[in-house]
Amino acid sequence: MNYYNKIFLIIALVFSASIAYSQSKKDSIEQVLDSIYPKTIVAEISSDEFTEYAPSISANGRIMIFESNQNGLWNLYLTRFEDGKWIDEVPIDSVNMAADSNDVISGPNFSYDGNRIYFHASFDGGYGAEDIYFSERVGDNWTEPENMGPEINSSSFDGFPTISTDGKTLYFTRNSKNIPEGINEFCYEIYASQKTDSGWSEPEVLPYPVNLGCEKAPKIMADNRTLIFASLREGGIGGFDLYQTRLNEDGDWVKPVPLEYVNTTDDDLFSSISASGDLMYFSKRNDIYSVEIPQEFRQFQNVTLQGVIRDADSKEGLSASIRITDANTSEIITSFDNNPSDGFYSIVLSAGRAYNLEVRKEDYSSALYYYDLRDIESYQEYEQNIDLFTTAHLNVNIYDIELYDPLKSTITVKNTSGRTVDIVESDGQNWKTRVDLPIGNAYTVEVESENFKSKSFSIDLTGLILYRVYEEDIELIPEKIGVPINVNDLLSGGSVSSSTLIIRNKTRNEEIVISGNQTINLRVGDRYMVEASSDRGYAFNSTEIEISDQGKLQTIDESTGEIKEDSKGVELKLQPLAKDANLTLKDIYFESNKSDLFESSFEELDRVIKLMKSYPTMKIEIAAHTDDIGAAAYNVRLSKQRANSVISYITSNGIEEDRLISQGYGESKPVVPNDSEENRAKNRRVELKILDIQLAQND
Incomplete structure (x- = not known):
């Protein structure tokens, strides 16, 4: 009615x-x-x-x-x-x-x-x-x-x-x-x-x-x-x-x-x-x-919007400034402060309009909500609790621009006056490092990692701050120096033009494959294994090099084993493949007084396996040698067992047994006098001798 x-x-x-x-x-x-x-x-x-x-x-x-x-x-x-x-x-x-x-x-x-x-x-x-x-x-x-x-x-x-x-x-x-x-x-x-x-x-x-x-x-x-x-x-x-x-x-x-x-x-x-x-x-x-x-x-239809404004971390109520505007015209409908004792607020909005609700508090984040009440036909209540925070979480994702590996870094945060407000260390295990930044300031963030070029960026946390979590990807560029690498024939001294270099970074997960006889940019502070080979009738050779933190190249002299602190380049000599040619295998290690191979020996032996697969007619002798410590007969027996261990590893990886012979020479064939620990180390060696090989015409 x-x-x-x-x-x-x-x-x-x-x-x-x-x-x-x-x-x-x-x-x-x-x-x-x-x-x-x-x-x-x-x-x-x-x-x-x-x-x-x-x-x-x-x-x-x-x-x-x-x-x-x-x-x-x-x-x-x-x-x-x-x-x-x-x-x-x-x-x-x-x-x-x-x-x-x-x-x-x-x-x-x-x-x-x-x-x-x-x-x-x-x-x-x-x-x-x-x-x-x-x-x-x-x-x-x-x-x-x-x-x-x-x-x-x-x-x-x-x-x-x-x-x-x-x-x-x-x-x-x-x-x-x-x-x-x-x-x-x-x-x-x-x-x-x-x-x-x-x-x-x-x-x-x-x-x-x-x-x-x-x-x-x-x-x-x-x-x-x-x-x-x-x-x-x-x-x-x-x-x-x-x-x-x-x-x-x-x-x-x-x-x-x-x-x-x-x-x-x-x-x-x-x-x-x-x-x-x-x-x-x-x-x-x-x-x-x-x-x-x-x-x-009855009145025009209304909507009640109420809740609590609180600190996002402590959950305690906050007093803040609330402003309601017409979402279409930006007309200010009302502005007021909520209750300071517990953060409670209550707003009555008339139906038929769309509104923006903005909440601000000094040194806190802001909040912005949109309410479309144009089609409201009956009274409604909305519960909207609003959490404001004093610090933003900046997630800095720091990684190597080339390898995408996370990096151990120092993150320095400075305010607009240049004063350092925080220093955070990334662990190098995870990409993401969180830095907490107080709201209400602008910052410059500098990221530094040893032997990488530093990088900085800015973040402004003044004004209307709506989001707590920010992400910044930092790709750091490694410092590098140019390293000339030459591959030469061991006998003639001439350049091996058909050589291939495999450069394995032992500091991080990196492998570079290039042709020999060129300059390659390598990372400062890293150690590398450089392996040279050629499919034109040569054996392989390898050496370790290191680029010091000062950008100096450190190499090992193949003839003396000495470390050269400021080399100008790397020279690798390849043994031509021929009958009776000898090749000293590097980094072959056994347990003390035992014939069990250390796992670190496998890398050099894998090169032997690769070589034998490349030349299927090649037969070799694996000869093990010792220094003069201990009885001569014992050393012969021990060296024979070690040679057998090497052959066992090679044959277990697809090489036929009839292509290999083991010999144990004990202390009978020293390359240098056993008059120092350094010389004795040189005499403890494993050698590869070519017993037979038939090269193709183009080798």
Whole structure:
């Protein structure tokens, strides 16, 4: 049943009753309205012996404040809605105790986020008879009252405050200057003041048709466009009745309409509606009542957005600046700070628009959310907890630009003034190294790794910081020097043009294959095994080299075994493959006084295997030699066993046994006198002798 059908029914019922007196008519109208719009006393709050008055409900509908004289004084009380009823009624002592026995505290109204209470009181030290004050929530407690100041309060009465959800407009009442004739009530007019960057504007009285001279207890609804107030005016049922007006698109207040669903012959005052817009609480007959709001009287559809802003690490509540803008026009809808004690915030947004929610706090990150409410058709609540952080996590991924291996590095962080704020070491095992950077500064980050070219980058953590984790890939370029490598014929000394070089980096996982007789750039600080070979009738040869941290080439003299600290290049001599040619195998090691090969010997033996596979007609003798330590017979036997161990490894890798012969010569064929430990080491050797080979014509 729409509004006009209901009014027609009411009028018809009244006339059909043939009531003779005006008051009887009003009583009958009230009875009819009560039958259509039943009103329910809030039994958990209301009592027979005391007055409960001026309810105000938070936007989420879960907290109510009201005034009562239950202790003989007009005090404020708070109650919570849980499991379908109002419970835990408690006095707001910090406010109540500011009054003496003659003071009045009245007209409380919540801010829509539930973090502030506005009310009027006659405390000493005010600007007028009664001033408007506010108290802020600190956890479960409330601060001592604070006067709104002379921008709002005058030398007369200022009271019944109510504030818009965006915090921009404060509505309140002052003593009326235009009391209608014949009215003996306390009459007021409704004023509004706008919040500016410099404070509150000069209050202005709302124009006709809102103010007619005897208004009271305004309440701005969650949509910031609907105003409900009590008024004594022609056409009312009796006493103060509740009326509703709205701002139209031109910014003008439309003609107020009586709220027939709530008005009675008593004084009906102090409407309070949660953001859902479906239930009204109000005062009449010294008690608090509730009534369901008919659809045609409901506000524009709203959405309540609430949650806690907190520190991302400690999870403690934070105070931050919140700004709501129109997502399409960037118009600022509202800006405010949330509750500093626990970080709670609550925002009421009107449906039909898209919004951006921005949260900022100095030295913290920011937050930005988008809400599209253009198609919302019913009241909704969104829970949005917001975590802000003081440090960003910078993940620096440091790796070798050529090999993609992680690098052990030093990460130095400096601020804009050049002061070092942190030094972090990467372990060289993982690519990712985390650096924590305080929000609110810009930084230069320098990455250094030994024997690599350093690299730096900047990161700016000022302004709107939305993300906590940042990634930066750092590819470091190795320092290198050019190393000439020549491959020559052992006998003629001439260059072997067909040679191939395999250069294995023993410091890191790197292998380079090139043709011989050229200059190759090698890494500073690394050790290499250089192997030369040729498929044109040559054996292989190998040597180890190292590039010092100072960029100097270190080589081993093949004839003396001495390390040359500042070589100008590498020369490898290849033995031509011919019958009776000898090749000393390098790095063949056995356990002490045993014939078991060390694994480090396999690399050189694998070269032998590769050579024999390349020349399938080649037969060889593996000869093992010892120094002169120990009995000669023992040394012969030991060297024979070691030669057999070498042959066993070779044959186990695909070479036929009939192509190999083992010999153990003991100490009988030294290459140098056994007169020093260095010489004895040279005599402990394994040699390869070619017994037979048939080379192809192009070899």
